Amino acid sequence: MELLPVDTYLIILIVLIALLVIAILLAVFSPRLFVRGLFRPVLATFYRKRVVGLEKFPKEGGCLLVSNHMSWIDGILILWALPRNVRFVVDGSNFTSKIGDYLGRAFDTIFMMGGPKSIGRAIRDAREGLNKGDVVGIFPEGTITRTGQLQAFRPGMSKILKNTDAKVVPVHLEGMWGSIFSFSGGKYFWKWPDKFRRTITVYVGDPLPADTPISTVRGKVQALGSQAQIDHRREFPVLARQVLRVWRRRGKRLQAADTLGTEVGGRKLLINTLALRRCLHREVFSKDEQFIGVLLPPSVGAVAVNVALAADRRVSANLNYTVSSEVMNHCIHDVGIKHVLTSDRFLEKIDVELDAEIVSLDKLKEKVSLADKVIAALQATIVPSWLLDRILGLNKIQSDDLLTVIFTSGSTGMPKGVLLSNANVSHNVDAVNRAIRLTTEDVVIGVLPFFHSFGYAVTLWAAQTLGPAGVYHFNPLDSKQIGKLAEKYKATVLLGTPTFMRGYLRRITPEQFKTLNVAVVGAEKMPADLFDAFEKRFGVRPVEGYGTTEMSPLVSVNIPPSRSAAKFQPDRVEGSVGRPLPGISARIVSPDDGTELDANEDGMLLVTGPNVMRGYANRDDLTQSAVIDGWYTTGDIAHIDNDGFLHITGRLSRFSKIAGEMVPHVRIEEELGKLLSEGEDDDQVRVCVTAVPCDRKGERIIVLHLPTSQIPDALREGLKEAGLANLFIPAADSFFEVDQIPLLGTGKLDLKGARDRASELTLASC
Structure with a gap:
């Protein structure tokens, strides 16, 4: 090989020396330019950057940038993405090395070294x-989120803004979870990232005045997070694809079982499906x-049917088998169901006449050919997943393709068909994974019916795609069988309602629940005494969550103590239903004029996120009134506390406006329930408060x-002693004895049935 002339080598050497001298001069006299020159190509190798709303970011003048905190390098990524330097206020203990100190000072970083003087x-x-006129940046949560949920904002923000006219710029950084x-x-650093070139998106919100309440600023950051996940909903896994991979990896290990005696490993369940x-x-x-109707209780067969429909790109419609034929046929006609899949044994137990062709899965087994079985076995074991x-x-x-239609409970009228997409339910599954962190060692007890949105999204899809095994029983009130099921399969996760939990408390032994370490309740308010009683008996403290069918269904949840990784910030507040899950935002508005309310003020709860339903089947009018600008009106009265925890006060339909004041039915119901349960040894719902x-x-x-x-007079006196205002205490002639309190199949009160019964008893008179 011919060598280059000596002059050429000399020129190359001079150029290299010149570049080195320039780099040294930059490092000494312009550290910021030097560091940016080093970091930009490195960051561009591993990340793609995108900024949404950059035009809102002030081009000049002082402003306080307020961002969520998802990872260790959030500050670096924001500095890379934005055109102006951001002087972040950071914990100086992370920058004590010479390199750390140099990097921090290159960007005029403001260090807090600990102690009141340093903080001041x-x-x-x-x-x-x-x-x-600088841009100052803070992560007001004060710590990196452990679940992806936005935590409480510290009060330091207000102290920084005191005596300034600076704007507050809400910012959300999306793309670093994983x-x-x-x-x-559950850990930093020592793991494989789930992507090797991530897209990082910085969302910039409208600048706010310096005197904006902290709760409002937090709400704006949270809303940007919802916008981010709505925009990125295509990144949520397609559940039908994900479950096939999970079942294949599971192999012969137990994947699903039920009290009908069925037990299947992952691979066998995949072949059968x-x-x-x-x-x-x-x-x-x-x-x-x-749309395909499914009329089955929670069971291995019901899991296989629902997954088979998803894998065939059909839309499942799990029908509520606790309602009348009239209501069920209303649901069938609502979405145009032609076939209903069921089993002969189950159909014999319910007395229904359906306006659709009934397909017996028992008889269909005879039509599964040898070719079907061989091809399914090859697909499950040999054919690559892609x-x-x-x-x-x-x-x-x-x-955005539909995955299922879930019919509302019909507690206030005929059920409505809620159309849920793949992204809707997939977001909920991802949120469960972040909050509860299910593993392959978990066993989930599936007692909630699949016609219930919580049962469908969590005990079906989350249990079957996040690694655990699911064990199913058709009756959530059958404590005896549920106890046996939990003991046999060493269940770790239980999902239900307070009514169900109270029944388990009375009839299940501690030995049967000895492996249980997570209990999540929803659908109705958890009585305060039940927390202590359940923990005392089973060693597990339940937590409350909240959701609605229209939100696929989860909105918020307290983190179970056994799964908590919280540091410096609480992740559970009893009496609340938790913080909104990642990607979900909540706000409280006045029911009268729609103005947004401050922290701790009761009002109408609105929610947005990638889990907001596609709409009501064939009811665009109802959809448009329920979802406005992407925010779903829940109909619940609630407030958000200073730490971002959601507290449900009641349902708008469960308030009466009497003499100009809002009277809560639930508050009266709670106190009457205590009075009527004294000396009783069962878990019946004994009272329902309604209005005419x-x-x-x-x-x-x-x-x-x-x-x-x-x-009645004794009960009224009990309400007075409990501190209820006179306006809240029903008249003596407003108490009516009934043989049975109207309930739905899910255990919730049948509010329409209660109102109708009350009207009959009072003849709608005063």
């Missing part, structure tokens, strides 16, 4: 920076048939109660 000095420096720098998977899908596709469905996706057409599923129209006062409070020896 940092606040003054930040305030002076704002007054000089990186080695986040707490995903694929064979069922082939048979249904060939023998039952027409090519363009979309190829199986294409064979089944799962690669064509879009995030009244010409004189607008509404009249009515109490429906089970037979009792206590007279």
